[in-house]
Amino acid sequence: MTKRLLTALIGLFLLAAPAWAQQKTVTGRVTDEQGAPLSGASVVIRGTTTGVLSNDAGTYSIRTAPGQVLQFRYLGTTPVERTVGAENVINVQLRRMAQSLDAVVVTALGQTTAQRAVGTAQQTVQGPDIANTQRESFVNALQGRVAGVNVVSSSGVPGASSSITIRGVSSISSSNQPLMIVDGLPIDNKTLNTNTLPSDRPGSSTAFNNRGVDFTNRAADINPEDIESITVLKGPEAAALYGIDAANGAIIITTKRGKAGARGIEYTNSTRFEKVRSYPDIQKVYGISGFGGIGATLSTTGSTTPLYYGVPYPTGTTFYDNVNGFFQTGVSQKHNLAFGGSAADNHLNYRLSTGVVRQNGVIPNSYFNRVNVTAASQGDVNSWMKADLSMGYTNSANNQNYKGDNGPLLSLLVWPSTDQASDYLSITGARRRLTAANAEIDNPYFGINKNFINSKVNRLIANVGLTFTPVSWGYLKTTLGADTYANQNMLLRHPESAFGISNNGILDQADDVTRNLTAQTILNFNSRQLTKSLSVSGLVGNAVSDAKSTVDGGEGTQFLDANFVSVNNTLTRTSTTVISQRRLVSAFAQAVVDYNQYLYLTLQGRNDWTSTIPAERNSFFYPSVSASFVYSDAFPTIGRHMTGKLRAAFAEVGRDARPYAYRSSLEAKTTAYGGYGYGFTGPNPSLRPEFAKSYELGSEMSFLDDRLGLDVTVYRKTTTDQIVNDVRASYATGFVLFNLNGAATQNQGLEITARGTALRRNAFSWDILANFESARGKVTKLPNDFPEAYVSDTWLYGNVRNGVAPGLSTMSLTGLFYLRNNQGQLLIDPATGLPLRSTTFINAGYDRQPKYTIGLSNNLRYNRFGLDFLVDLRRGGDVFNATQHYLTQRGLSLQTLDRDTPRVVPGVLRDGKENSANPTPNSIVVIPSQQTLYYQNMSEELFIEKNINWVRLRDVTLSYNLPERYLNGARLFVTATDLALWTNYTGLDPIVNGNTAAVGGSGAAGIDYGNFPMPRGLNLGIKVGF
Incomplete structure (x- = not known):
């Protein structure tokens, strides 16, 4: 067989x-x-x-x-x-020309239609625009190029995960990332969640520290050079036919195929050089006063770091430039080779390509390597049958550093500048310490050479499509797809490291074997003329998907040999297996009514049966309707001056729960007698699917013979009966967490895409594309009227987390902030003269949502020269500068240089009169150098920077097309990435995620704690054809 x-x-x-x-x-x-x-x-x-x-x-x-x-x-x-x-x-x-309404675009389920018939908002980015950025992941290249799309990279380390959202955050605790489709079938964009690691098991002391662990998201396995185009379906109404997984929109990727009548070879090579753009300034006036663990940071309790509250350094003290000397020039190499063409009669086309990436980051020992091999072919089997086959293989290896308090950035900053940090080993080869404390913070060089996060992936994506057209009135298309990979992960905390020493070393291994199988059959009905003015077309279909992930993990502690990395070198071993499986069966239909080719009505419906909801409620239907009216065709007088279209859409999209959310699962126990027992999460047999209703109105217009185009969209999305994961419950239930229905959120916004030709004269042209978005999301209800919900993994540092409550933004922050009276004045402790902090989490109105974002793409052409650049602007949104709070607590921040200056903290005494008409003003004088709690007990609230703005020069490409007498289609280019940043943020980079893309809800976007920013890069390359 x-x-x-x-x-x-x-x-x-x-x-x-x-x-x-x-x-x-x-x-x-x-x-x-x-x-x-x-x-x-x-x-x-x-x-x-x-x-x-x-x-x-x-x-x-x-x-x-x-x-x-x-x-x-x-x-x-x-x-x-x-x-x-x-x-x-x-x-x-x-x-x-002004013909954008006649352009053929990709819609749901891989269908193509004229832009004039589309009643929903979508936007397409061409493959060359993505590849020209020279970024390793196409996800990072999308930022600023599509209105409503927001991309946040977790750090500037090679292989760092990136999260992508469309039209903001709507889910409180689940993923807000869109569905990704490649050549008509869904693919996996998962980021390995640290809760599958053995060291993250309940009760483990390492679980908090794992919040600074990052893995690559699987979209990075796709080679940008293989992408023909990317179409973003923004609202659930546009993705209704994709079902549950498209509730957050969909990203449709079409890969390159062989081109009929054209055989040839293409080769692209580029070399990139990267430099770190900035790092925090630290004071070098006051020396070390001692060592200790301070602050309420969960994962640093017990660790010791230098405290810089000592006397000034003596004149002539030698300082080492540890920070600047730590970073290196990152060098990357890319090679892409493609061969494609067609048979002589053009009834068979083919393309075979391979790509190699070797990226070394600005941090020593950080790298991302990837090899891609892809093959695709389309052929006419006979006059009524066509075949479409594609396959993509990826092999990648990634070595990352830890972030946060276990990462090298913070240890680099707090390491004494009077000590040569690069001298990190003793003469015996052991870790050189500053003190005798075992938990002393790691030397940064020791951290990058002895601790690591390593990941290796082998992935295969294969699609087989058959199209049958035995009749004139339609065709049948069946597609089978498999997306399978093995992801081997290893995390090492050296036996002598600050976090590994208590266990004499910690070695985590997690092998994730994932396979996603998809089958889809669609019967398309060609347009049929009912009357002279009226025609109808449609489709019916079904889809079956089965996704299974098995993570086999092993943790080893108590190393026998400190420098031999193997689980066989450990005395204590724990093994875990986490299996997650989900099956989805769907049936769907669509009908499109066309009146005179200027009025279109599209009706869609889908029914899903899911395995993650109890059987009595696991079947649910949801509809969608959209309309498009090309008024410039309906009224020829208008059409002589412009082209224009109005569109409107309504959709309801269901969404299920994560696997095993409604029943408790058994877990291996690490007690003396072993065995199995229930985990933290309790059962909920009443769990129901959640639903999102979306309304959208839009208009597309072009003027001046298409010199100017405008696309405006307003939308509103309401999610009801939302499932909130891991809600804290009474211990009397026998469990800690539950998954509950009952939350509600509302998102609304405005999107504007404007394109225009600023100048066109002789051989010179300048085209501009502007993408504007203003989006707001808020929580309107929580299950059981709970006062707050949050994702615990975002509790990275101190007492700030992504807590939400009714009336707050879906990207709010809550914390143990300062107490205030009913007039908003700080409450001061009469005994110390310092502000008092709350013992319960407070909402103080902090919101990480920007007021608006703008992406400006510019394309200039002069003869054979080209200049393309993208400017990314953002106004508003708060960022928690936890790194600066960390440095301030330890006396290293420049803010602590005025420590000898007496001051009175503005506020009123908490003496029982604080809420009266005449509260007692604070008059207690504090000198921080004599009362170091002034800095050490500072609330994180003071370091949440409000209304952060930026202008970022993201991608710049200068190119030259060589004359054909030298080479066929040869192109020289220089590309700069993240070239410049202008911002009022005092930290390194306001685009930041303290977690990984695997964390649900709003995650830790906007929480800056020990993160390396995106480096500045310069690429030199050539592309040739033969």
Whole structure:
């Protein structure tokens, strides 16, 4: 059976239909108004389905006959027709036009339709725009290019995870990331959650420290050079046919295929150099006063760090530049080689590519390496059957550093500048310490050389699609997909490290084997004319998906040899297995009614059956309806001056729970007698699916022969009966956590996309694309009227977390902040003269949501030169600068230099009169150098910086297309990434995530604690075709 299947698959790649009659071959080149080649322009024989696409040099080759008409089309240009005569070469120049409503776009389930018929908001980014950024992950390249899309990288370390949200945060505790689709089928974008690590088991002392552990999200396995285009479906109404997983929108990725009539080889090479952009300033006036553990940080309790409240350094003291000397120049190499083309009769196309990335970061021993091999083929098996096959293999290796209090940044800053930090080993090869304390903070060099987070991935994604067209009224398409990978992870805390010494070393191993199987069948009904003015088309289909993840973990402690990294080198071993499986069966339908090609009505419906909800409630139906009205066609008078479209949509989308959310599961116990017992999470047999209702209105307009275009969208989304994970409950229940329905959130916003040609003269052009978003999300209800809900993994430092409550933003922060009277004045302790802090978590109105964001893409062309740059702007939103609070507590912040200055903290005494008409003003004088609790007990509230703004020069590319007499389609380029940042934030970078992308809800976006920022990068490269 296996041999027969393999033979059949090979046959589909090689089989082509009988050759058609060959008359003559016409070749040529398709260019824009400036003479630059247009890659991917379609050349079709009118009245037939025979066609080809131009290659990267703009050239094409097609078999045709004299008298036939060739149609040339390219997105955003006026179609051109040429009648074939005696000539064998036809060159065509395509001009821009106001034809965006006639462009063909990708919608749900891989369907394509004219933009004029789409009643929902979506936006497309072309593959070259992504690849030109030279970023390793396409996710990071999307920031600023799509209105409503926000990307946050967890750090600037190679392989750091990135979270992506569309239209803000709506879920309080579950994932807010969109569904990702590659060539019509979903793929896994998971980031390994640290709660699957053996060291994260209930009761483990390491669990808190694991909150600073990051792994790569699986979208980074895709090579950006293999992407043809990315279409973002923003609202649930646009993704309703994708079902449950598309409640947060969908990202549709179309990969490259071979181009008919064009055979060739493409090679791209680039080298990048990276430098750290900035690091915190520390004072070098006052010396060490002692060592100790301070603050209420959960994961640093008991660790000892230097405290800088001593006397000033003597004149002539030698200081070492430990901070600047620690970082290195990061060097990366990329190689991409692709071979593609088609058979002589254009009934079979193929593409084979390979890509290699070798990235070394600015932090020593940090790297991300990736190898991609992809193959794709499309062919006509016969006159009524087509096959589409694709496969992608990824092998990657990633070595990261810890973040937060176990990471090298904080230890680098607090390490005495009077000591040479690079001298981190004693003459015996052991860790060199400053004191005799075992838990002394790690030397930064010791941390990067002896502790590590290592991950290795082998991944295979394969899709097989068959399209049957035995009848004229429609076609049947069946697609099978498999996405499977093995992810091996190892975390080491050296036996002599601050966090490993109490266990004489901690070695974590977690092997995640994930497989996602998907089958999808769609019966499409071609447009049928009911009357002269009215036509209808549609589809019905079903999909089955089965996702299973098995994480086999092992933890070893008590190392026998401190420098031998193996679980066999440990005395105490604990093994765990975490299995997660989910099955989803779906049926769906769509009908599109077309009136005179200017009024469209789309009706959609879907029913899902899920395994993660109790059987009596696991089936649920949800509808969607959208309308599009091209008023410039309906009223020709208007159409002479502009093109315009109105659209409206309503949708309801269901969402299930995570696996095993409604029943408690057994876990292996580490007691003396072992065995199994219930975990922390209790059962909830009443669990129900949650639903989101979305309303959207929009308009698309273009003016001045398409010199100016505008797309405006307003939306509102309400989520009800939302499932909140891991809600704290009374211990009397026998459990600690429960998953409960009952929350509600509301999101609304405004999106504006404006495109225009600022200047077009002779060989020069300047095109601008602006993306604006203003979005607000708030919580309207919590289960059982609880006062607060939060995700515990965001409790990274001190007493601040992503707590939410009714009336607050979905990205609010709560904490043990200062107490105030009913007039908002600080309450002062009469005994110390210092402010008093609350013992319960307080909402003080802190909100990490920006007021608005703007992305400005600029494309300048002059003859063969090109300059592209992206400016990213943000206004508003709060950031918790926990790193600065950490330095202030320890006397290292520049804010502590005025420690000898007497002061009175503004406020009123807590003497019983604080809420009266005449509270007692504070008059107690405090000198911080004599009362160090002034700094050490400072509330984190003072370090939540409000209304942070920035302007970031994100991506800049200068390119030159060499004349064809030298090389075919050769292009030289220089690309800079994260080149400049202007901000009122006092920390390193306001784009920050203290957690990993695996953490649900709003996560720790906007919590800056020991994070390395994105480095500044410069790429030099060349792309050639043969």
